[in-house]
Amino acid sequence: MQASLRLLKKRRFLPLFITQLLGAFNDNLFKNAMVLFVVYQVYNDERSETWFSALATGIFIIPFFLLSALSGQLADQRDKAVIIRWVKAAEIVIMTVGATGLALIWSGIAVHILAIPLLLAALFAMGIHSTFFGPIKYAILPQHLHDDEVLGGTGLVEAGTYIAILAGTILAGIIPIEAAAIGVVVTAFIGYFASRAVPPAPSLLAKQPIDFHVIRSSVALVRGTMHIPRLYLAIMSISFFWAVGSVLFIQFPPLVKNVLTADKSVASLFLAIFSIGIAIGSIAINRLLAGHVSAKYAPASVIGMGCCIIAFHVVCDLWTPAPGGQMLPLAGFLAHPMAIPLSLCLLGVATFGGMFVVPLYAFLTTTVEKCEAARTVAANNIVNSGAMVVGSLIAIGLTLAGLEVVYQLLLVAAMCLPCAWLAWRLHKACDGPACSGEL
Structure with missing residues (x-):
């Protein structure tokens, strides 16, 4: 753990870490301020x-589905640090539009x-921003570390991302x-200046033409x-x-x-607990694996996650709501x-989730050539993104079918089983000191 923290003193890591942290913070400050305000102040069912x-959620995800192939080509064919700076400059413009939407909805x-169309447009643009930044934040690590x-x-990077999500x-x-509207613009400016300190990360491939046909290149x-x-x-x-x-x-x-009949501060607390976990x-998984990239603990981690979701469902089902249509403030919720x-x-759901997904992201970038990582x-x-869109559609479909949110949690727990099976196959087939190109 101490060896990992030493990276925060290195210029080859710290500016990227700060840039990513501020980007994740801004995404979540904007998105959650928007969603919580609309859910609590605009709609009533x-x-x-x-x-x-x-x-x-779907609007934010769609750019990942449409533009990830283009972003991957650019990240492998161009200097990653230059792309980061262009992306962070665009964030300033995007957040200015988003801040305008927040100001209008508050007024x-x-x-x-x-107001709501402006907010959704800014959210879509932030999805594009994250689509182009996402491959770089992982692919640049094997090049600099x-x-x-x-x-x-x-x-x-993952821990910092979720701490930033927590703060946002x-x-x-x-x-x-109105404070959120100002905050997202200020944070975008700070993130841009931090990005300018990211060391160069030139392409490791011979220059090739970029395929701008998003469907063909994605397939x-x-x-x-x-x-x-x-x-x-x-x-x-x-x-x-x-x-x-x-x-x-x-x-x-x-x-x-x-x-739970609680106000938006409790909804924010839930997302914060998830981020902490x-x-x-x-x-924790980095400590358990001692720096070795492995899916060894992935099956058990996702099973643990599913068990915690079931426990979460049981507690929600036993919850006594506030009387008389009242909303519990944060203090009232904590006293329950x-x-x-x-x-x-x-917290258990999120902790097991972090233990599951971090080694798999490291696996993606370390078992291919560095020039192919992005x-x-x-x-x-x-x-x-396709899977997340499907998840969003499932949630909408179940809600339209009349299934209460608390019972939808059981379906979420069941989805952990195929996840564990795939992770077990990966562990059995490809764990070891070296993992060849074919299983």
């Missing part, structure tokens, strides 16, 4: 609230006609919407990656994980409001006798 939460001006530092660096999520639930990229068995198993395992995660994140705001799991068991269940991550993002 569980179906509409779940629909909007799922719509926001009650053209909420449905202009030594082989025995990659797992530790990946763990720190907590602030979104407690600060006024070619996924086909060229998924035919390799070890990558297929890793990508499918990660995709099932994110399908589970997308349904959980969609469910949190309406579940907190309608089942992922960070704990990211660091079931609050501690509920929080521990959620495209491998991009192919993973395409499949992941």
Whole structure:
């Protein structure tokens, strides 16, 4: 652990870490401020609230599905540090549009006609921003770090990401919407200046033409990656994980409001606990594996995650709502006798999730040539985003069918089983000191 933390003193890692941390913070400050305000102030029924939460998730994910192939090509064919700076400059413009939407919705001006469309447009643009930054944040690590530092660096990036998500999520639930509007723009500027210190990471390939046909390039990229068995198993395992995660994140705001009868500060607390758990799991698995990239603990981790989701469902089902249509404030929620068991269940879900997914991301970038890492991550993002869209559609479908949010948790737990099976196959087939190109 101490060896990994030493990377924070290195210029080849620290600026990237700060840039990624600020980007994740800004994404979540903006998205959660928007979703929580709309769920609690605009809509007044569980179906509409779940629909909007799922719509926001889907809009953010669609660019990953459409543009990941292009982003992977650019990351492998161009200097990654230069792309990072262009992406972070674009974030300033995007967040200015988003801040305008937040200001309008707070003022009650053209909420449905202009404010919400502006917010969703900015969210879509931030999805594009993350699509182009995503492959780079993982693919640049093997280029800047030594082989025995990659797992530790990946763990720190994941832990830092979820700590940033934690901070953005907590602030979104407690600060006024007008403060969030200012905060997202200021953070975008700071992130841009941090990105300028990222060391150069030139392409390791001979320059080739970029295929801008997004459908053709996406199909070619996924086909060229998924035919390799070890990558297929890793990508499918990660995709099932994110399908589970997308349904959980969609469910949190309406579940907190309608089942636990708590205000938006509690919804923010839930997302914060989830982020803390992922960070704990990211660091813990690095300690257990001692720097060796392996899927050894992945099957047990995702089974543990499923068990904690079932426990979370049981506690929610036993929850006594606030009387008389009242909403529990944060202090009232924490005073509830079931609050501690509920929080521990959620922390367990996230901790096991972090232990599951971090080694698989490290696996993707260390079992291919460094010059192919960005495209491998991009192919993973395409499949992941498809799985998350499916998860969003499942959540919408179940809600429209009349299934209460608390019972949807059982389906989420069941989705952990195929995830564990895929991870077990990956561990059995490809763990060891070396993993060849074919199983």
